[in-house]
Amino acid sequence: NAGVTQTPKFQVLKTGQSMTLQCAQDMNHNSMYWYRQDPGMGLRLIYYSASEGTTDKGEVPNGYNVSRLNKREFSLRLESAAPSQTSVYFCAIFEGTETYEQYFGPGTRLTVT
């Protein structure tokens, strides 16, 4: 997972608890993304940040907030976790116009009970 680190790798929360998933890159890419992946659903975009200082909603933003702290870091916060948020969360970076570079973090496996 050259260039993208995610913490934690695993987490169990009780309904109503909050937590922040951290993502950091050392590739100096402008675009960063948070996805969730559920069985049979593919990857669904939660939020993305096309550049430092901007964030936008993706396909499934409800129940989440994000912060693009600087060019390196993009965090995802669950304010009040729900069982429906049990999923694998991936952070990704992307850059390019004619040639492309893209990397994913290793994922965070979150269970909400």
Add this chain to the structure above:
Amino acid sequence: RKEVEQDPGPFNVPEGATVAFNCTYSNSASQSFFWYRQDCRKEPKLLMSVYSSGNEDGRFTAQLNRASQYISLLIRDSKLSDSATYLCVVNMITGKLIFGQGTTLQVKP
């Protein structure tokens, strides 16, 4: 309607077969297109970009038809190691990167 749609499969093929995956996208403002590969419980990895002129990387050929908003991936001479989920991805001009739900390929000996 989902922005990027794929047939989820699974596609079960024998070694050596040729297999084709298709994908459609709904937003005509889509800017760039990709195929990714994902192995079980791992993160997706970029397989190849897709261009209107078509592009080839070894046994893999990708094609884009902008008029029909359609993307394809052809795998020739399938290997056991090709077994994975293949994801179609569209990059919007806004920077939004949308994944299809993936097509599962199982290559059997």
